[in-house]
Every structure is written in structure tokens, then in C-alpha cells.
Amino acid sequence: MDIRPIGVFDSGLGGLTCVKRLMELMPGEDIIYLGDTGRVPYGGRSRETIIKYARQDIDFLLRHDIKAVVAACGTVSTNGLEEIAGDYPIPVFGVADAAAEAAVSATKNGKIGLIGTKASIRSTAYDEKLLRLMPEVQIHKTACPLFVPLVEEGRTGEDDPVLSLVAEQYLADLRDAGVDTLILGCTHYPLIAGTVGRIMGPRVTLIDPGAQAAAKLRRELYKLGGLADREKGAYSYFVTDSAEDFARTASLFLGFRIEGSVKRVSLEERQ
Amino acid sequence: MDIRPIGVFDSGLGGLTCVKRLMELMPGEDIIYLGDTGRVPYGGRSRETIIKYARQDIDFLLRHDIKAVVAACGTVSTNGLEEIAGDYPIPVFGVADAAAEAAVSATKNGKIGLIGTKASIRSTAYDEKLLRLMPEVQIHKTACPLFVPLVEEGRTGEDDPVLSLVAEQYLADLRDAGVDTLILGCTHYPLIAGTVGRIMGPRVTLIDPGAQAAAKLRRELYKLGGLADREKGAYSYFVTDSAEDFARTASLFLGFRIEGSVKRVSLEERQ
Numbered sequence: 001m002d003i004r005p006i007g008v009f010d011s012g013l014g015g016l017t018c019v020k021r022l023m024e025l026m027p028g029e030d031i032i033y034l035g036d037t038g039r040v041p042y043g044g045r046s047r048e049t050i051i052k053y054a055r056q057d058i059d060f061l062l063r064h065d066i067k068a069v070v071a072a073c074g075t076v077s078t079n080g081l082e083e084i085a086g087d088y089p090i091p092v093f094g095v096a097d098a099a100a101e102a103a104v105s106a107t108k109n110g111k112i113g114l115i116g117t118k119a120s121i122r123s124t125a126y127d128e129k130l131l132r133l134m135p136e137v138q139i140h141k142t143a144c145p146l147f148v149p150l151v152e153e154g155r156t157g158e159d160d161p162v163l164s165l166v167a168e169q170y171l172a173d174l175r176d177a178g179v180d181t182l183i184l185g186c187t188h189y190p191l192i193a194g195t196v197g198r199i200m201g202p203r204v205t206l207i208d209p210g211a212q213a214a215a216k217l218r219r220e221l222y223k224l225g226g227l228a229d230r231e232k233g234a235y236s237y238f239v240t241d242s243a244e245d246f247a248r249t250a251s252l253f254l255g256f257r258i259e260g261s262v263k264r265v266s267l268e269e270r271q
Numbered sequence: 272m273d274i275r276p277i278g279v280f281d282s283g284l285g286g287l288t289c290v291k292r293l294m295e296l297m298p299g300e301d302i303i304y305l306g307d308t309g310r311v312p313y314g315g316r317s318r319e320t321i322i323k324y325a326r327q328d329i330d331f332l333l334r335h336d337i338k339a340v341v342a343a344c345g346t347v348s349t350n351g352l353e354e355i356a357g358d359y360p361i362p363v364f365g366v367a368d369a370a371a372e373a374a375v376s377a378t379k380n381g382k383i384g385l386i387g388t389k390a391s392i393r394s395t396a397y398d399e400k401l402l403r404l405m406p407e408v409q410i411h412k413t414a415c416p417l418f419v420p421l422v423e424e425g426r427t428g429e430d431d432p433v434l435s436l437v438a439e440q441y442l443a444d445l446r447d448a449g450v451d452t453l454i455l456g457c458t459h460y461p462l463i464a465g466t467v468g469r470i471m472g473p474r475v476t477l478i479d480p481g482a483q484a485a486a487k488l489r490r491e492l493y494k495l496g497g498l499a500d501r502e503k504g505a506y507s508y509f510v511t512d513s514a515e516d517f518a519r520t521a522s523l524f525l526g527f528r529i530e531g532s533v534k535r536v537s538l539e540e541r542q
Contacts, residue, residue: 038310045512045513046512048513049309146424146433148420149416149419153416162433165436166433241316245315245317
């Protein structure tokens, strides 16, 4: 048993969809969450900047004696995370690896779709991960830059006409391509899985990377004998912009009000 | 005659709509533009963070021997710019002051509308400016957080169904309130003035703060004898994220391809 906390980071609040899955799957674990809300979103930034920010995020979490790091940020986990993961003394993995493994297990016709931010789609990280696991895979990708602002405006209802119109436009090509598996390549997207699923149809399996990462982490910790087998863990949240704003919007992603402390920190000064 | 350059800054690229007006009105001026693309958008951030960023932006411009600073960022010019403007040895003003003056001149029924980012609308800076100029003014405000991502996705056409649907929803209350003047309180909005104008109707005057700031600066420099009366000025652009990305998207806001150098700089390290 290893009672050290699990560290999770994201560019903003979206990574809380992954934290929620971790809480459900492993209720005994302490979790430390870092949301880099002062610099969100990472999606439109250069690869070099994304790697710099990811290092600062991981360095911050490491100062809290954690046993593993999950990069809950789709952008980070497809832009250089593999390059830097080996530099750390504990397991560091991103949601993308877990999602790629799950997608390959799920697909029957070998046609996998991927939606994400511009940076995630521009990156070939998912292609490489999928091709390594399934050399004959066909990959169809579409950037959906309006999904994040729509979710953050709370337009997640299946009856929202703007969300439906935008989603129809974004997803038409993927549907026409006949993918049977679709990776929701951004932490925000599980919140609009209802609309995405309705448009893609019932035969398409949606892959939620945060849920897959939580399941993968549980398997790895179990193998290592590193699960914290307690009744209930403690949660701490750190953000790089206003802590009040965080507490207010976090419930959107968690589905319940925040328990545990929320503190504001500066990553730049700590360099 | 004062041939020192004019400094203009914004959180990203939107401020180029103001630069374009400056170029048209004062073709002889040198212009130095700073787009803080590494930390865009400022709109959702706390007031404290916005002021910190604004100081870093102004400090950077001051190192280029400029004669005036225009904060082309609606968020900055309504979140603390007045507090810090007096700390500098040259004129520093934001697009909001110029827009408030123009709106008060334009309105006949005293009902002025304002649209902007969440932070601009949450702030009472425009209210204070308008009330100071016209104590009996009625102000109607609406945050339009999806307009920026829509513009940045290039959905600016009057026939774009998503833009039209979103704009109809955002603007309905303002139209019903009977405003006869509407301040486009975000640098991106002049690009969708066609759609906003169509929905608001022909009797509503749209106020473009960037254009008003350019006109105000020209008047002030003329009074001081500080205009650079040359055939053509030189332009330099600085960004805090990828310079290539900047050059590619800047034409969206300028309406022409960038002339002059684009350099990437780090504001954090210079502190």
C-alpha cells in the first residue's frame, strides 16, 4: 500500500472530468489537482510552449511527494509528454496513451475517429500511438475548436441548438468515413458526449480518455501493490488564477461541489 | 513633429483591428505592436492578473522609446488601466475611453448597449465612464463569450448560420431594450459588425472602440504637435508565442498581409 497522493494536471478545469473518474474508481486515494487556469488554454499554443508549461506543472506536483502523475490535458499528452516523461522518478502518463489503447480494443472495422483542439489534431502523437498498436488502422481526425468555449458557456444540453449545429458540422465527415470508434480527445468533451453520441449514432463507441486513464492508473498501481486501500482520500486543488472562480465552475466538470482546499499558486516565480 | 513610434498592445491579435485604423488615419506613424499571444485570452482572468499582465505589456513597449501607448485590449481597458495609466511618463489610454466618448456623442435616446467578454461586462468601468459623461444614460450590457472563438475560427460571414444563431441569442435583450447605440466592446467584434448590425437594425449606431481610439490619438497628437508627418511609417510586431502562427492569422484582422518584422519575446523573463 502506498498512501502518497496521485497528481493530476491540466491547462484548466477540464482535467476534473478525469479526477471525477479517479474518485469513482479509487475512492481511497488522495488526489492533488493542478489547473493552470492562469495560462489556459494550451490548445492554440506552440509545441515548445506546451512542453515548457507541462514541465512547470509536473515540477509543481512533484513537490507534494506524489506516487504518479496523470496529464489530464489532451494537448499536453499529444505534444511532447512522451519526450519528457522519462525524466521523472515516478510514472508520468497522459490521457492519450490510455485512450489509444482503449480505442484499438474497441474498434471492429479498424476505422478510428479523433476529435480535439487544433494542437491535438495538428500533432501526430495519436496517429503514432494508434499505428504502433494497430498498424492497419485508418485514422480520421477533425479539430473542433468551438467545443471548449461551448462547454465553458454551459451549452452542454442535448437540446442546445448552437451545440447541435456546430457538432453536426464538425462530425459530418467522421460519420461519413464510417468510423466505429471515436476518441473524445479533449477533457471537456465527455460533457457533450450525449450530443456527439446522438450525431455519430449508436454503433459508434465513444472513448473518454480521462476515464481510460483512471482505469489504466488503477491497473498499474494494483500491479505494483501501490493502491491506497482506505475508505476515503483527501483532495487538494491548486490553480494559477482566481481560486474563487475555480470553485464556482469546477462543479460543472465534477458534477458536485468541491470538497477540499483550493489554493492559488504561481508557477512562473517558482522556476 | 515627433517621430517616435506609437505602442499598441493587446492580449492577442484582436488589437490589430485598432492598428489597422491607426495605419489608415496616420500613415506616417511608426507602430510597435505587442500581442501577448502566449497568454491570450485575458477575458476570463481575474482583475489582479489582468493588471499584472498589462504592466508587463506596457513596460515592454516603453523600452522602444514610444510617444504614446494604446491599450487595444477591451479587457485591459476596462480592468484597472486607469489606475496604472498615471504611473507612466507618456500618454497611456485604452480603447474604452474613446468608445465611451463616441457612444455618448452618438446616442439620441440615451440608451447605450455594450457587448464584450465576461470580464469586460463584469467590470463597471464602462458604466463609470458613460455615467461620468452622461449622468442620465441607461446602459444595457451582455457578455458574448462565443464571439471571440467564432471570429478566430473565421466564422465572420454574414451568412454563417452558427454566428447568426449565437448573435440572435446574445443580442435579443439589447434590441428589445431599444438601445440606439451599441459599443463593440472587444477588439474582435468589428469583424462581425455586419451580422451584429443586421440583427440590431439600421437605426442602431455601432461604435468600434479601436477606430475611436485611433481618432482620439490623432487628435491628441495633433494638439501636441506630435504627429509624424511622413509619407509612410514602419511597423514592428512582437508576440509571446509562435511568430509563424501570428503572421498567418494576423491578415484576418488587418485585411492584408503583414509588412514589417515579427519577433517572439518573453515578458516573464524580462520582469
